[in-house]
Amino acid sequence: xxxxxxxxxxxxxxxxxxxxxxxxxxxxxxxxxxxxxxxxxxxxxxxxxxxxxxxxxxxxxxxxxxxxxxxxxxxxxxxxxxxxxxxxxxxxxxxxxxxxxxxxxxxxxxxxxxxxxxxxxxxxxxxxxxxxxxxxxxxxxxxxxxxxxxxxxxxxxxxxxxxxxxxxxxxxxxxxxxxxxxxxxxxxxxxxxxxxxxxxxxxxxxxxxxxxxxxxxxxxxxxxxxxxxxxxxxxxxxxxxxxxxxxxxxxxxxxxxxxx
Amino acid sequence: xxxxxxxxxxxxxxxxxxxxxxxxxxxxxxxxxxxxxxxxxxxxxxxxxxxxxxxxxxxxxxxxxxxxxxxxxxxxxxxxxxxxxxxxxxxxxxxxxxxxxxxxxxxxxxxxxxxxxxxxxxxxxxxxxxxxxxxxxxxxxxxxxxxxxxxxxxxxxxxxxxxxxxxxxxxxxxxxxxxxxxxxxxxxxxxxxxxxxxxxxxxxxxxxxxxxxxxxxxxxxxx
Numbered sequence: 001x002x003x004x005x006x007x008x009x010x011x012x013x014x015x016x017x018x019x020x021x022x023x024x025x026x027x028x029x030x031x032x033x034x035x036x037x038x039x040x041x042x043x044x045x046x047x048x049x050x051x052x053x054x055x056x057x058x059x060x061x062x063x064x065x066x067x068x069x070x071x072x073x074x075x076x077x078x079x080x081x082x083x084x085x086x087x088x089x090x091x092x093x094x095x096x097x098x099x100x101x102x103x104x105x106x107x108x109x110x111x112x113x114x115x116x117x118x119x120x121x122x123x124x125x126x127x128x129x130x131x132x133x134x135x136x137x138x139x140x141x142x143x144x145x146x147x148x149x150x151x152x153x154x155x156x157x158x159x160x161x162x163x164x165x166x167x168x169x170x171x172x173x174x175x176x177x178x179x180x181x182x183x184x185x186x187x188x189x190x191x192x193x194x195x196x197x198x199x200x201x202x203x204x205x206x207x208x209x210x211x212x213x214x215x216x217x218x219x220x221x222x223x224x225x226x227x228x229x230x231x232x233x234x235x236x237x238x239x240x241x242x243x244x245x246x247x248x249x250x251x252x253x254x255x256x257x258x259x260x
Numbered sequence: 261x262x263x264x265x266x267x268x269x270x271x272x273x274x275x276x277x278x279x280x281x282x283x284x285x286x287x288x289x290x291x292x293x294x295x296x297x298x299x300x301x302x303x304x305x306x307x308x309x310x311x312x313x314x315x316x317x318x319x320x321x322x323x324x325x326x327x328x329x330x331x332x333x334x335x336x337x338x339x340x341x342x343x344x345x346x347x348x349x350x351x352x353x354x355x356x357x358x359x360x361x362x363x364x365x366x367x368x369x370x371x372x373x374x375x376x377x378x379x380x381x382x383x384x385x386x387x388x389x390x391x392x393x394x395x396x397x398x399x400x401x402x403x404x405x406x407x408x409x410x411x412x413x414x415x416x417x418x419x420x421x422x423x424x425x426x427x428x429x430x431x432x433x434x435x436x437x438x439x440x441x442x443x444x445x446x447x448x449x450x451x452x453x454x455x456x457x458x459x460x461x462x463x464x465x466x467x468x469x470x471x472x473x474x475x476x477x478x479x480x481x482x483x
Contacts, residue, residue, distance in 0.1 A: 063389055064388075065385050065388070065389065086394055091391060091393055092391075094388060094389055094390070094391040095390075095391030096391075097389075098389070098390075099385075099386075099389040101382060101385070101386065101389075103380075103382050105380075105382035105383060105385065105386035106386075107383065107386070107387075107401055107405075108405065109404045109405050109408065118390070118392075118400060118401075119390035119391055119392060122392060122396050122400060123390065123391040123392055123396075164386075167390070168389075168390070171390060171391060
C-alpha cells in the first residue's frame with residue numbers, strides 16, 4: 001500500500017521547513033546554490049545524489065549543524081539566520097528536530113537506556129521514571145527492549161542505529177532528519193533499520209532522508225529530490241523521478257545507481 | 261686503598277622514623293598542588309581551545325611560560341622573589357604548593373585539551389542535535405569520555421609532580437629529601453639514607469600507579 005502526499009499532508013498547513021534561495025560556501029567552494037525547499041507536515045522527502053553533491057550539508061543546515069551564508073530558512077516557524085551561531089532559537093529548533101547520523105554517534109559511556117533518556121531528562125526535565133517509561137516504549141518499538149542495559153559497543157551496527165533512532169524519538173520531534181542512516185551498516189543489517197524507518201513514516205512522521213537506498217526511497221518517499229553539485233536539479237513523486245526523469249543528469253545518475 | 265665500606269642496614273632502618281616525618285609535607289605539597297593544578301588545567305585547557313582569540317591567547321601564554329621554565333626556578337621565584345613584590349614573606353609550604361599548582365596546571369591544561377579534542381566531532385553533534393545546550397553537551401557527553409581518556413596522562417603528571425617536590429628541600433620545606441639531608445648531617449650515612457629516601461618515593465608513586473590502574477579498569481566499562 002502506498003500513499004500519496006495528498007492523502008496525508010495538508011497543503012494549507014504551515015510547512016515545517018521552508019528554505020528560500022539558501023546558499024552555502026566552504027571557503028571557495030559553493031556547496032549549496034539557491035536551494036528552495038519546503039517540507040509539509042507529514043511529508044517524507046528523500047534526497048538523492050552523488051557523494052559530495054551537498055545533500056548531507058543540506059539537511060545539516062536544517063538543524064544548524066552547518067551554517068549558511070545567504071537565503072532564508074525557517075524551521076517549525078522559527079527563523080534561522082545566515083551565519084547563525086549558537087542561539088536560544090537554534091536550540092529550540094533542535095529540540096523539535098531529531099537527527100540520525102551515518103555513524104550512529106551513540107554515547108559510548110552511557111547504557112542504551114541512558115542514551116535514550118539523557119535529552120528528555122536534561123532538556124525537557126522529565127523525571128527519571130517518566131523518561132525511562134518513554135525509553136522502554138521506544139526501544140520496544142524499534143525491537144531492542146531487551147538490550148536496554150547494554151552499552152553501545154556491545155551491540156551490532158543495526159542495533160546501534162535503532163537505538164539512535166529511539167534516542168531521537170524520545171524528544172518527540174516534529175521532524176526527523178536522516179543522514180545516510182544505513183551507509184555504515186553491513187548489508188545484512190540494513191533491512192532492520194529501514195523497517196524501523198518505514199514504520200515511522202507510516203505513523204505520519206515528517207521525515208527528510210538522505211540515502212543511497214533507491215528501492216527504499218521509491219517505497220516511502222512522497223517526494224524525491226535529486227541534487228547535483230549543490231543544486232536541486234529535479235524533484236517529484238518517486239514515479240516521476242525514478243521512471244521518467246526529465247533532466248539528463250538525473251538520468252545519468254539513476255542509470256549508474258539503479259543498474260546494480 | 262681501603263674499600264671495606266660496609267652497607268649499614270641498621271643505620272638505614274634507623275633513619276626511617278625520621279624520614280617519615282617528611283612524608284606529610286611531601287604529600288601535602290604534591291596533592292595540594294595537584295588539586296589546584298587540576299582546576300587550573302581544566303580552566304586553561306578549555307580556554308586554550310576556545311574559538312575566541314582573547315580567551316585562547318592568555319591560556320597559550322600561561323601554558324608556554326610555566327611549561328617552559330623549571331619548577332625549581334618557579335619555586336625560588338615564588339619563595340624569594342614574590343615577597344619582595346608583595347612586601348611580606350610566604351611560608352615555604354605555601355610556596356611549594358603554589359609552584360606545583362602552576363607547574364602541573366600548565367601540563368594538565370594540555371592533557372585536558374588533548375582529551376577533549378580526542379572526542380569525535382559526531383558526539384558533540386549528536387548532543388546538540390538532541391537539543392542539549394553547548395554546556396550540557398560538554399558536561400554530559402564530551403567531558404565524561406574525555407576524562408576517561410585523560411586518566412593515564414593525569415597519572416603521569418601526578419607522579420612527576422610528587423617527585424618534583426624533592427626539589428623544594430632548597431627552600432627548607434621539611435619534606436622527604438630535606439629530612440634525609442638533616443639526618444645525614446649528623447650521621448654521615450648518605451648511601452643508606454638516600455636509598456631509604458628513594459624507596460619511600462617509590463612506595464608513594466607505586467601506590468598512586470596502582471590506584472590509577474584500578475580507576476582505569478573501572479572506567480573501561482562501557483567503552
